[in-house]
Amino acid sequence: MDFYVLCDAATHLKMYPVFDVIHYTMMCINVKEDIQKSAAFPFSRHHPLALWFSSMLMCFASQIWLCLLFNTPLASLLNNPHSILIATAVWYAINYTPADIVYRLLSFKLFKLIISLMKEVHRVYGIHAGVLLAYKKFPTQYLLQVVAGLLKGSSYVWMKPFERFVRGYWAPNSNELLQPSFVAKASTVISLLFVLRSAEVIQVEHSVLFSCSMAVLVYLRLSMILLSTKDPFLPFENLICSVIFGGMWDALRRARTEPVNGVVATDTKVKKS
Amino acid sequence: MDFYVLCDAATHLKMYPVFDVIHYTMMCINVKEDIQKSAAFPFSRHHPLALWFSSMLMCFASQIWLCLLFNTPLASLLNNPHSILIATAVWYAINYTPADIVYRLLSFKLFKLIISLMKEVHRVYGIHAGVLLAYKKFPTQYLLQVVAGLLKGSSYVWMKPFERFVRGYWAPNSNELLQPSFVAKASTVISLLFVLRSAEVIQVEHSVLFSCSMAVLVYLRLSMILLSTKDPFLPFENLICSVIFGGMWDALRRARTEPVNGVVATDTKVKKS
Amino acid sequence: MDFYVLCDAATHLKMYPVFDVIHYTMMCINVKEDIQKSAAFPFSRHHPLALWFSSMLMCFASQIWLCLLFNTPLASLLNNPHSILIATAVWYAINYTPADIVYRLLSFKLFKLIISLMKEVHRVYGIHAGVLLAYKKFPTQYLLQVVAGLLKGSSYVWMKPFERFVRGYWAPNSNELLQPSFVAKASTVISLLFVLRSAEVIQVEHSVLFSCSMAVLVYLRLSMILLSTKDPFLPFENLICSVIFGGMWDALRRARTEPVNGVVATDTKVKKS
Numbered sequence: 001m002d003f004y005v006l007c008d009a010a011t012h013l014k015m016y017p018v019f020d021v022i023h024y025t026m027m028c029i030n031v032k033e034d035i036q037k038s039a040a041f042p043f044s045r046h047h048p049l050a051l052w053f054s055s056m057l058m059c060f061a062s063q064i065w066l067c068l069l070f071n072t073p074l075a076s077l078l079n080n081p082h083s084i085l086i087a088t089a090v091w092y093a094i095n096y097t098p099a100d101i102v103y104r105l106l107s108f109k110l111f112k113l114i115i116s117l118m119k120e121v122h123r124v125y126g127i128h129a130g131v132l133l134a135y136k137k138f139p140t141q142y143l144l145q146v147v148a149g150l151l152k153g154s155s156y157v158w159m160k161p162f163e164r165f166v167r168g169y170w171a172p173n174s175n176e177l178l179q180p181s182f183v184a185k186a187s188t189v190i191s192l193l194f195v196l197r198s199a200e201v202i203q204v205e206h207s208v209l210f211s212c213s214m215a216v217l218v219y220l221r222l223s224m225i226l227l228s229t230k231d232p233f234l235p236f237e238n239l240i241c242s243v244i245f246g247g248m249w250d251a252l253r254r255a256r257t258e259p260v261n262g263v264v265a266t267d268t269k270v271k272k273s
Numbered sequence: 274m275d276f277y278v279l280c281d282a283a284t285h286l287k288m289y290p291v292f293d294v295i296h297y298t299m300m301c302i303n304v305k306e307d308i309q310k311s312a313a314f315p316f317s318r319h320h321p322l323a324l325w326f327s328s329m330l331m332c333f334a335s336q337i338w339l340c341l342l343f344n345t346p347l348a349s350l351l352n353n354p355h356s357i358l359i360a361t362a363v364w365y366a367i368n369y370t371p372a373d374i375v376y377r378l379l380s381f382k383l384f385k386l387i388i389s390l391m392k393e394v395h396r397v398y399g400i401h402a403g404v405l406l407a408y409k410k411f412p413t414q415y416l417l418q419v420v421a422g423l424l425k426g427s428s429y430v431w432m433k434p435f436e437r438f439v440r441g442y443w444a445p446n447s448n449e450l451l452q453p454s455f456v457a458k459a460s461t462v463i464s465l466l467f468v469l470r471s472a473e474v475i476q477v478e479h480s481v482l483f484s485c486s487m488a489v490l491v492y493l494r495l496s497m498i499l500l501s502t503k504d505p506f507l508p509f510e511n512l513i514c515s516v517i518f519g520g521m522w523d524a525l526r527r528a529r530t531e532p533v534n535g536v537v538a539t540d541t542k543v544k545k546s
Numbered sequence: 547m548d549f550y551v552l553c554d555a556a557t558h559l560k561m562y563p564v565f566d567v568i569h570y571t572m573m574c575i576n577v578k579e580d581i582q583k584s585a586a587f588p589f590s591r592h593h594p595l596a597l598w599f600s601s602m603l604m605c606f607a608s609q610i611w612l613c614l615l616f617n618t619p620l621a622s623l624l625n626n627p628h629s630i631l632i633a634t635a636v637w638y639a640i641n642y643t644p645a646d647i648v649y650r651l652l653s654f655k656l657f658k659l660i661i662s663l664m665k666e667v668h669r670v671y672g673i674h675a676g677v678l679l680a681y682k683k684f685p686t687q688y689l690l691q692v693v694a695g696l697l698k699g700s701s702y703v704w705m706k707p708f709e710r711f712v713r714g715y716w717a718p719n720s721n722e723l724l725q726p727s728f729v730a731k732a733s734t735v736i737s738l739l740f741v742l743r744s745a746e747v748i749q750v751e752h753s754v755l756f757s758c759s760m761a762v763l764v765y766l767r768l769s770m771i772l773l774s775t776k777d778p779f780l781p782f783e784n785l786i787c788s789v790i791f792g793g794m795w796d797a798l799r800r801a802r803t804e805p806v807n808g809v810v811a812t813d814t815k816v817k818k819s
Contacts, residue, residue: 048518050450071619073344075410078417098522134621144624170445172716177596245594249644321791323723346617348680351690371795443718 010211015125020083022118024090027058027156029106029115031163032094043167044095052091054166059087062126062155069148070137113225120217127153127187128210131194142195149191154184182224185233186217283484288398293356295391297363300331300429302379302388304436305367316440317368325364327439332360335399335428342421343410386498393490400426400460401483404467415468422464427457455497458506459490556757565668566629570636572665573604573702575652577709578640589713590641598637600712605633608672608701615694616683659771666763673699673733674756677740688741695737700730728770731779732763 013019031054035043044051057064060077067074078084093102105111130152134145151158157176164171176184190213196202197209223229241247286292304327308316317324330337333350340347351357366375378384403425407418424431430449437444449457463486469475470482496502514520559565577600581589590597603610606623613620624630639648651657676698680691697704703722710717722730736759742748743755769775787793 042523045514045519045523047451048514049453050448053450069619069621071344071617071621073342075342075344075407075414075417075421078420079411079414081414081416084416096517096519098519099526138621138625141621141625141627143627143630144621147624148621165445166448166450168446168448168451170443170716172711173714175596175712175714177599177712178593178714180595241591241594244642246591246642246644250588250591253645315796318787318792318796320724321787322726323721326723344617346615348615348617348684348687348690348694351693352684352687354687354689357689369790369792371792372799438718439721439723441719441721441724443716 004205004207007205007207007211010214011207013121013125015122017086019118019122019125021086021090022115023122024059024087025094025106026115026119027061028055028087028091028094029103030156031055031058031167032103034160034164035167047167048095050167051095052088054163055091056084056087057159057163057166058156059091060084061159062130062152065151065155065158066130066133066148069151070133109225113222116221116225117218120221121214123153123183123187124190124210124214124217126155127191128194131191131198135198142199145195145198146188146191149194150184150187153187153191154181157181157183182220182231182233185231186220190217277478277480280478280480280484283487284480286394286398288395292391292395292398294359294363295388296395297332297360298367298379299388299392300334300360301328301364301367302376303429304328304331304440305376307433307437308440320440321368323440324368325361327436328364329357329360330432330436330439331429332364333357334432335403335425338424338428338431339403339406339421342424343406382498386495389494389498390491393494394487396426396456396460397463397483397487397490399428400464401467404464404471408471415472418468418471419461419464422467423457423460426460426464427454430454430456455493455504455506458504459493463490550751550753553751553753553757556760557753559667559671561668561671563632565664565671567632567636568661568664569668570605570633571640571652572661573607574601574633574637574640575649575661576702577601577604577713578649580706580710581713593713594641596713597641598634600709601637602630602633603705603709603712604702605637606630607705608676608698611697611701611704612676612679612694615697616679655771659768662767662771663764666767667760669699669729669733670736670756670760670763672701673737674740677737677744681744688745691741691744692734692737695740696730696733699733699737700727703727703729728766728777728779731777732766736763 031051032044035051060083063077064074066072067077094106095103097103106115127149131145131149134141134148138144154176161171161175193202193209193213197204197206202209220232242251304324305317308324333356336350337347339345340350367379368376370376379388400422404418404422407414407421411417427449434444434448466475466482466486470477470479475482493505515524577597578590581597606629609623610620612618613623640652641649643649652661673695677691677695680687680694684690700722707717707721739748739755739759743750743752748755766778788797
């Protein structure tokens with residue numbers, strides 16, 4: 001099979017039934033596991049309404065953020081009762097099946113892996129849709145296009161504080177801007193690549209860029225789950241922080257003001273004697 | 274007097290001066306009593322501005338929510354200085370009259386009853402206005418119409434966390450979605466009935482449905498105040514929770530895993546003896 | 547030089563490069579100093595992204611509030627990458643220069659004074675722009691015009707809770723409505739004057755009103771920094787509070803219920819003897 005044909009095929013997957021359900025599944029599991037971390041009592045039994053609303057907030061986070069960004073009425077979110085119904089069904093299956101059977105099944109490593117990888121495919125489609133939407137409205141606003149792609153790709157991590165607020169759990173000292181996750185960083189990079197290609201800075205065919213970024217994302221997620229490698233952006237971040245965000249200067253100052261350990265030790269010894 | 278004529282009369286009450294004032298009164302009292310619960314010092318003396326703003330948030334909550342839902346500029350809220358003036362006058366009367374005379378008068382059971390019942394009439398008008406507004410904009414979006422009616426009817430209970438935030442009181446672990454109040458549930462049901470009628474699922478005349486739901490709401494409120502009956506939705510809720518939200522399965526599991534009390538008692542007795 | 551020519555000149559200053567940079571500088575310093583108050587560890591080293599975002603929130607607060615008020619898409623904030631770049635450069639210079647040299651320079655009383663005074667000039671231009679914008683859209687909505695001017699002039703004080711939230715610092719019991727600052731009060735008064743003039747209640751030339759309010763604001767700020775005078779609105783506020791917000795009645799009640807000190811002393815003496 002030709003490489004280009006493969007790439008082209010990768011850009012024409014249908015998101016609607018399967019990948020969307022995967023997305024909803026992952027979001028509902030996300031909320032459920034966040035509850036298990038934060039609350040001891042059976043939240044799903046006592047507050048089904050709050051649980052439903054917070055799961056929906058996570059499922060439709062990307063639509064909500066784009067509504068706010070482009071000033072579409074929030075009413076338009078309710079114009080698609082079909083997808084709300086599907087998301088509700090997924091939410092019900094994950095939280096209320098007897099003996100928690102659906103959730104336990106999905107917790108098997110194999111299923112977890114499949115869901116995570118399909119979610120990465122869904123993510124690339126989301127980022128592309130976001131960039132395209134912004135491009136159609138404002139063709140020359142590159143910054144806006146990057147932000148739209150970023151919000152589509154990692155919408156749910158930005159929704160987290162509000163979703164938690166709905167569940168009555170308020171954790172102001174942890175948000176995505178304080179500790180950006182892998183998802184947010186990867187979305188930013190891929191979104192940037194798409195925008196650079198559409199601005200003709202990068203000369204590469206769309207389908208190649210699309211399927212390559214999909215492949216890289218799937219590969220990274222695979223290695224993160226199977227080999228539990230850490231966030232691959234960390235080394236770059238540390239480099240950037242130490243070079244441009246003052247790390248170097250701080251080190252220099254410490255080197256000048258604080259004496260080296262060994263020397264201090266000698267000094268104190270001398271004083272003692 | 275004919276039943277239909279009565280029903281028709283009930284659908285043509287004028288909200289503007291009297292019922293709106295009643296609504297503002299109830300909202301200001303609501304804020305004042307929430308302060309008395311949460312803060313000990315004389316809040317109204319130290320922070321008139323915050324008190325005013327939070328009272329206004331409650332008075333115009335339904336307009337604010339509909340602005341957000343249908344993306345009307347928030348600026349349009351300020352286009353009606355007349356109603357802001359009236360609400361301000363009410364706020365002033367309730368909080369700053371000498372010897373708190375207005376508030377004390379309104380605290381008499383009789384006045385409280387009248388205000389509460391008139392507020393229920395106002396609520397039904399609000400729900401109908403919300404459903405109608407959504408119907409005019411999106412005639413086939415039934416879900417949206419229900420939400421609009423719900424937000425109009427019980428707007429202030431959803432505004433509570435933000436109103437409290439303005440007053441410097443942040444209670445993240447209590448919100449309407451965690452413990453839905455009677456007001457929210459009743460608004461949902463009535464809003465749903467209006468939408469079902471406009472979708473021609475329920476075949477009943479508008480004025481009959483309108484005045485009946487008004488009568489039921491007034492009756493329920495009356496019995497809640499005079500006989501202090503509890504939320505009439507509770508039995509249904511408990512039923513739903515136990516049937517579809519896992520209560521039954523949990524009970525079954527407990528029945529299987531935990532031995533029955535009596536048996537345990539005998540067992541331990543046997544062991545002791 | 548003629549007085550009117552001077553006034554006219556004062557209304558035609560160019561805000562774009564210099565005053566805007568001053569505004570950004572002051573906002574970044576504001577955030578930096580708020581961090582120094584609230585957090586002990588080197589926040590700028592650990593969370594550059596959150597710091598950048600919160601500084602930008604403060605720099606572009608007035609645009610954000612007007613977007614929300616007039617329902618312009620938030621996307622339009624990103625349409626001006628030029629000013630975001632400048633603000634980012636200012637942010638970088640204040641937080642990450644070696645040995646904190648830029649911030650230390652700007653902390654000298656002289657520079658602080660210059661920045662503060664230029665910011666007051668910038669403020670008057672902002673208020674005027676806000677009032678004008680609202681006037682063009684809704685010529686007869688005076689209340690809205692005052693609010694728009696107020697939000698443009700003191701935008702950043704209203705953004706403070708959200709900026710703090712981004713930095714993971716949540717202080718719900720201090721907001722601008724609970725303790726209005728000098729900035730908010732002065733913006734309200736000037737905004738009101740502009741609106742009264744455009745409504746032809748005050749018969750004075752625009753350039754005169756403009757430059758006079760600028761002069762007064764600069765003078766007040768000067769005396770606040772050099773002579774550390776307190777908020778000049780305080781006496782009026784105390785008067786208003788005691789006359790119309792219940793202070794007088796409370797005093798009367800206390801006078802009636804609590805006996806005067808001297809008398810009590812005598813009484814108790816009598817009883818003792």
